[in-house]
Amino acid sequence: MGLEGYLAALVLAGMVVVAFANVLARYLFHFPLAATEELVTNGFVWLTLLGIAAGLREGAEGAHIRFVALTDRLPPAGRRWAAAFGYGVTAAVFGVLAYFALAQARDEMLLDVRSPSLNLPNWLYTGPTPVLALWVAVRALQGAGRVLRG
Amino acid sequence: MSLGAVLLLLFLGLLVARVPVAAALGAAALWVLWAGRLGLGVVSYNFQAGIAKFPLLAIPFFILAGVVMDRAGIAERIVRLTVALVGRVRAGAAVASVAVTMFWGAVSGSGPATVAALAPILVPMMTRRGYDKPFASVLVAAAAELSIIIPPSIAFIVYATIVSGSIAEQFLAGFLPGLVMGLVLMAGAAWMVSRRGWDQEPDPDTQRVPVGRLLREAFWGLLTPLVILGGIYGGVFTPTEAAVVAVAWGLFVGFFVYRTLRVRDLLGMLYEASVSSAVVMAIVAWAGIFAWTADTVGLVRDLSRAAMALAGRPYLFLALLNLVLLFLGTLMDAVSIYFVTVPMLIPVLHHLGWDPVWFGVMMTVNLAIGQITPPVAVNLFVAARVNQVPIEQLWRQAWLFAALGVAGLVVITYVPWISQVLPRLLYGR
Numbered sequence: 225m226g227l228e229g230y231l232a233a234l235v236l237a238g239m240v241v242v243a244f245a246n247v248l249a250r251y252l253f254h255f256p257l258a259a260t261e262e263l264v265t266n267g268f269v270w271l272t273l274l275g276i277a278a279g280l281r282e283g284a285e286g287a288h289i290r291f292v293a294l295t296d297r298l299p300p301a302g303r304r305w306a307a308a309f310g311y312g313v314t315a316a317v318f319g320v321l322a323y324f325a326l327a328q329a330r331d332e333m334l335l336d337v338r339s340p341s342l343n344l345p346n347w348l349y350t351g352p353t354p355v356l357a358l359w360v361a362v363r364a365l366q367g368a369g370r371v372l373r374g
Numbered sequence: 375m376s377l378g379a380v381l382l383l384l385f386l387g388l389l390v391a392r393v394p395v396a397a398a399l400g401a402a403a404l405w406v407l408w409a410g411r412l413g414l415g416v417v418s419y420n421f422q423a424g425i426a427k428f429p430l431l432a433i434p435f436f437i438l439a440g441v442v443m444d445r446a447g448i449a450e451r452i453v454r455l456t457v458a459l460v461g462r463v464r465a466g467a468a469v470a471s472v473a474v475t476m477f478w479g480a481v482s483g484s485g486p487a488t489v490a491a492l493a494p495i496l497v498p499m500m501t502r503r504g505y506d507k508p509f510a511s512v513l514v515a516a517a518a519e520l521s522i523i524i525p526p527s528i529a530f531i532v533y534a535t536i537v538s539g540s541i542a543e544q545f546l547a548g549f550l551p552g553l554v555m556g557l558v559l560m561a562g563a564a565w566m567v568s569r570r571g572w573d574q575e576p577d578p579d580t581q582r583v584p585v586g587r588l589l590r591e592a593f594w595g596l597l598t599p600l601v602i603l604g605g606i607y608g609g610v611f612t613p614t615e616a617a618v619v620a621v622a623w624g625l626f627v628g629f630f631v632y633r634t635l636r637v638r639d640l641l642g643m644l645y646e647a648s649v650s651s652a653v654v655m656a657i658v659a660w661a662g663i664f665a666w667t668a669d670t671v672g673l674v675r676d677l678s679r680a681a682m683a684l685a686g687r688p689y690l691f692l693a694l695l696n697l698v699l700l701f702l703g704t705l706m707d708a709v710s711i712y713f714v715t716v717p718m719l720i721p722v723l724h725h726l727g728w729d730p731v732w733f734g735v736m737m738t739v740n741l742a743i744g745q746i747t748p749p750v751a752v753n754l755f756v757a758a759r760v761n762q763v764p765i766e767q768l769w770r771q772a773w774l775f776a777a778l779g780v781a782g783l784v785v786i787t788y789v790p791w792i793s794q795v796l797p798r799l800l801y802g803r
Contacts, residue, residue, distance in 0.1 A: 225645055229645050229648070229649075230641075230645075232644075232645065232648035232649070232652070233641050233644035233645045233648060234644075235648075236434060236438065236644050236647060236648050236651075237640070237644055239431070239434070239435075240435065240438065240618060240621055240622075243431070243435070243614070243615070243618040244618050244619070244621070244622055246615075247611070247615050247618060247619060251610070261428055264428075264431060265425075265426040265427065265428055265431065266426055268425055268426055268430070268431055268434070268655075269422050269425045269426050271434065271648060271651065271652070272425050272651070272652050272655040272656065272659065273652075274648065274652070275648040275649050275651055275652020275653075275655070276396075276652045276653075276655075276656050278645070278648065278649050278652070279649045279652055279653055279656075282649065286394070287649055287650075287653055288394035288395070288396060288397075288653055288656065289394060289395050289396075289653060289657065289707050289750075289752070290389075290392055290393065290394045290395060291389050291390055291392070291395070291705060291706070291749065291750055292392055292749075293748070293749030293750070294390045294391075294392075294749075295390075295391065295392040303392075306391055306392040307392055309391060309392065309393065310391070310392045310393040310394055310397065313388060313393045313397045313398070313401050314393070314394060314396075314397040316401065317397045317400040317401050317404060317660070320404055320414070320417065321400075321417060321418060321421055324414060324415055324417050324418040325418040325421075325422075327415065327418070328415075328418040328419060350418075350422065353418070353421075353422060
């Protein structure tokens with residue numbers, strides 16, 4: 225399990241604790257922690273990107289769903305190139321996302337955008353996104369290298 | 375070529391070239407947004423907003439709940455009880471397997487997760503009674519279709535989010551159709567088993583089993599659907615809250631009642647659920663951007679008009695739609711199919727005055743059948759892997775079960791009452 229695996233587990237654990245605390249607060253103490261919704265939903269974005277990165281390292285070609293019936297008919301070298309191409313497209317897509325997520329975080333910092341319920345600077349939530357998206361892209365490139373080496 | 379056509383063809387081209395579904399959807403959308411000068415900057419906002427939705431949180435939480443309850447040994451105890459109860463009838467092992475899988479459908483919301491949890495227990499149980507291993511594996515994979523029809527269901531969470539409907543109502547609508555599909559499957563499996571001459575004598579082992587003790591052991595596990603569904607329909611929890619309560623319940627049973635879980639198991643369970651959730655959410659996020667792009671370039675409007683031309687003959691339209699969905703279900707996963715097809719079908723639904731809740735059930739049954747039809751058959755792949763059977767041996771048997779699924783689908787399509795009666799009773803619509 226790579227670092228992103230531990231981080232994903234940590235984020236998910238945090239989300240469960242906060243969401244469960246919210247349920248308890250609402251039903252036992254009649255004190256809804258509505259603001260926690262913001263923490264959990266933004267944590268979900270990080271969890272997803274970390275989980276995507278971790279999933280790219282599972283098995284030979286990653287855990288992500290793909291259509292293999294056609295390329296399975298290729299000779300082994302062709303199949304390896306197809307798998308590397310799949311990883312390459314993944315890297316490109318998340319690279320583009322990282323670029324625009326950086327622009328978004330910078331804009332939010334510049335314009336001092338605040339989060340709706342806790343009134344925190346919104347870049348605290350969106351700031352990690354470019355880093356995590358880039359992490360996914362790097363793991364995808366490593367995956368491409370791995371399948372090409374065979 | 376219009377941008378809409380480019381979007382669709384690029385996606386299909388990348389898909390068949392082994393690009394993961396999420397990346398293929400994303401790459402096609404990014405290309406068209408760039409080529410049409412439609413503004414790539416929205417991608418980051420759309421990606422994050424597509425994930426950061428409170429109702430969607432039910433996805434990682436229900437996945438984690440399923441993993442926890444599997445590791446806690448809840449499934450094993452329920453299998454032992456069910457086999458003891460129905461193991462005495464002919465083809466009892468097959469009937470018991472479908473019954474357990476239906477029950478697990480009320481705990482888990484994902485087909486492949488259900489196969490992973492139950493196949494290692496059910497398949498050896500069936501082979502001990504003389505069943506052939508590929509048949510037993512396909513049976514579990516087919517019954518696991520029910521996981522996305524019987525609530526909770528990840529497919530329903532995604533569908534209800536796209537049509538802006540109520541997840542609780544969508545869940546409820548799936549209950550009876552899940553039961554219908556389960557009974558069809560049970561009858562079909564029993565017939566196939568009898569024709570092959572397996573499992574015709576009552577198993578001597580089940581005669582001596584103390585049912586009372588097994589019932590006490592399984593009791594806490596049997597309460598699980600009551601905690602989840604009772605909480606939602608008692609008006610106590612939202613589906614997302616019910617999912618997090620299900621996690622807590624599973625941990626409670628595993629740590630304090632069965633004492634099967636250890637603190638060091640937590641990391642592995644959290645990791646497994648994180649990756650499974652990310653696999654689904656990667657598709658949700660990029661498919662959302664794909665759908666937004668399809669709408670912006672007018673593809674949704676064009677396809678919607680084409681569909682509308684057929685809507686004058688509703689029964690024919692329904693039949694054609696089912697064929698298209700079954701076909702798509704063999705190629706793609708359920709989540710991307712919703713994002714690609716539902717936006718263009720919504721205007722048609724309004725035009726014909728069809729109930730979106732029933733429609734969601736019908737669509738989902740189609741896509742559930744797609745989980746066992748080659749070439750993309752997630753349930754079969756998981757069944758082959760966990761039981762170490764070559765996937766080719768499963769293909770031939772899978773068609774029989776897909777045909778049973780289609781029989782159930784016809785009933786659910788043309789008798790909307792089955793999907794509508796429970797939501798009407800509870801929500802009075």
